[in-house]
Every structure is written in C-alpha cells, then in structure tokens.
Amino acid sequence: EKFFERFGKRVMEGYGLTETSPVVSVNLPDSVPDRPDVTQQTLYRLGSVGKMAPGIGAEIRNPETNEKLTIYDTGMLWLRGPNIFEGYLNDPGRTVEVLHDGWLKTGDIGRLDEDGFLYIEGRLSRFSKIGGEMVPHEVVEQKIIGALGLEGSERRIAICGVPDEAKGEALLLLSDQPIEMEKLRSELNKAKVPNLWIPKRSIVIENIPVLASGKLDVRRCQELATQNL
Structure with missing residues (x-):
C-alpha cells in the first residue's frame, strides 16, 4: 500500500518453487471491460500471491494428519499439476518425503479464499504449536x-x-x-x-x-x- 501511495503502481506478488518449474500462482492487473455492463473476475487481491496458474491444483491439509481442510483454514499447501518435478536427483529418500500420489508437499503453510486466491503464511519450520x-x-x-x-x-x-x-x-x-x-x-x-x-x-x-x-x-x-x- 505504501509503494502504491508513493509510485501509483501495484506490487503484483506471485509464488513458486524450484520443484514447480517454478510458477504456481500470480496476481495480474485487472483488465478493463469492453462494456460498462460487463462484470469481470478480479485478478488481483492485496496480501495474496494470486490465483493458481492454469492446470495447477491446490489443497490445504492438516500438517499432522494430511486431512484436507476447508476454505479459510490455514494448513500445509499441497500442489498437483504438469509442472511438478519428478524428484530430487539421486535422493529417493527426500523425494518420497514430498511426493505422494502425484501431489507435492511444499512445506509452506497457507490458505485459500472463496475466489481462489492463495495466501502464504510461512514455512512449517517457522511455526509454533501453542x-x-x-x-x-x-x-x-x-x-x-x-x-x-x-x-x-x-x-x-x-x-x-x-x-x-x-x-x-x-x-x-x-x-x-x-x-x-x-x-x-x-x-x-x-x-x-x-x-x-x-x-x-x-x-x-x-x-x-x-x-x-x-x-x-x-x-x-x-x-x-x-x-x-
């Protein structure tokens, strides 16, 4: 917000990992409708890292049980799509830890809202259970x-x-x-x-x-x- 106030430009945050080649989600500038009676879907939301790129699926799961959570719940982010890597070179043990049935366990804690915008809260290693x-x-x-x-x-x-x-x-x-x-x-x-x-x-x-x-x-x-x- 301070950047926008000073420069008049939005910071378009996105999210990605080396294991996802690398783009997962991104905010985009909202397009201008051709007609005033046309309502277009918003492509940008402050505080989020945008919507998922085409072909990528996301789930938020309980970090301890891997149970799928509902919208607005904060938990472990899992991803699936054609951009997900096949595994770590010469490291099958580490690969097994993060890949399960085509889903990638990112190690990041996040949540999704009702419009599909993704919010990253931090790494699991930087959370305390109190x-x-x-x-x-x-x-x-x-x-x-x-x-x-x-x-x-x-x-x-x-x-x-x-x-x-x-x-x-x-x-x-x-x-x-x-x-x-x-x-x-x-x-x-x-x-x-x-x-x-x-x-x-x-x-x-x-x-x-x-x-x-x-x-x-x-x-x-x-x-x-x-x-x-």
Whole structure:
C-alpha cells in the first residue's frame, strides 16, 4: 500500500518453487471491460500471491494428519499439476518425503479464499504449536517490527519456539537490543495481536544470524534460543 501511495503502481506478488518449474500462482492487473455492463473476475487481491496458474491444483491439509481442510483454514499447501518435478536427483529418500500420489508437499503453510486466491503464511519450520494453535513466527516478527518501529533492511529481531510445559511451546524473542517487554505487550495489544502470539521473554544477542542469501539463519537462531533457556 505504501509503494502504491508513493509510485501509483501495484506490487503484483506471485509464488513458486524450484520443484514447480517454478510458477504456481500470480496476481495480474485487472483488465478493463469492453462494456460498462460487463462484470469481470478480479485478478488481483492485496496480501495474496494470486490465483493458481492454469492446470495447477491446490489443497490445504492438516500438517499432522494430511486431512484436507476447508476454505479459510490455514494448513500445509499441497500442489498437483504438469509442472511438478519428478524428484530430487539421486535422493529417493527426500523425494518420497514430498511426493505422494502425484501431489507435492511444499512445506509452506497457507490458505485459500472463496475466489481462489492463495495466501502464504510461512514455512512449517517457522511455526509454533501453542495450546493447539499454529502460531506463525514471521507474522509475529512483522507485528513486533511495526510496534517497535524497527523497519529497515537490517535484521533486528527473530522469533523462535522453545519448549513449554503448560502449552507445549512458547515464543522467545531474540533481539540485538534490550526490549521492554511490558511496553511491547501494550503496543501489540493495541494492534489486536492475540495474547498467544506475544512472546513472554526476550534475550539480547550481538547480531541476528543471517545466511549469505540475506535470509534468517533459522537453525542458528534456534541454537541460540536453546542455549539461553
């Protein structure tokens, strides 16, 4: 929205994987109807990664049972179509893990709306199951960044899941600076973030680990979180 306000152009998000050759879905500019009495189907929806490309099927399934879920439910994204790869080279074990009866288990958590737009919530590895609810680390991070005014190119925080006797898991906030947790909780409450999504503890580390690609080094973050339990 900020990009549109400044430049007058929409950012058309899409989604794909190497295993899907690579396009799965994409937003497109809405076409202008030839006549004013013609209603055309919308091709763009803010926050989504668009509609599925022709010939591609999608299902949202329970990450633990693989049971198919309904529209609006969030779960594991499975894909099927002529663009799905045949398997990993010389790695049959890994291939068996992701390919089942022609369907590809993407490892991504998402949902579909009533018009077929796909929304990606994050990787399964970046979710915590707290009191039976799947809590997305990346969404929580964005809420915290907004609440603390930490927008920018440099990584300042990261969320990790740690064991919790009462709810199975709890969120731990890694930060490169001290965080006033009561102030953070107050700001997140104002933003209507669920209490279950608000970390109760934070630890200060020198730098948030990132990979050469610039992406968060999830494994190293988890190691640091575990060391500070």
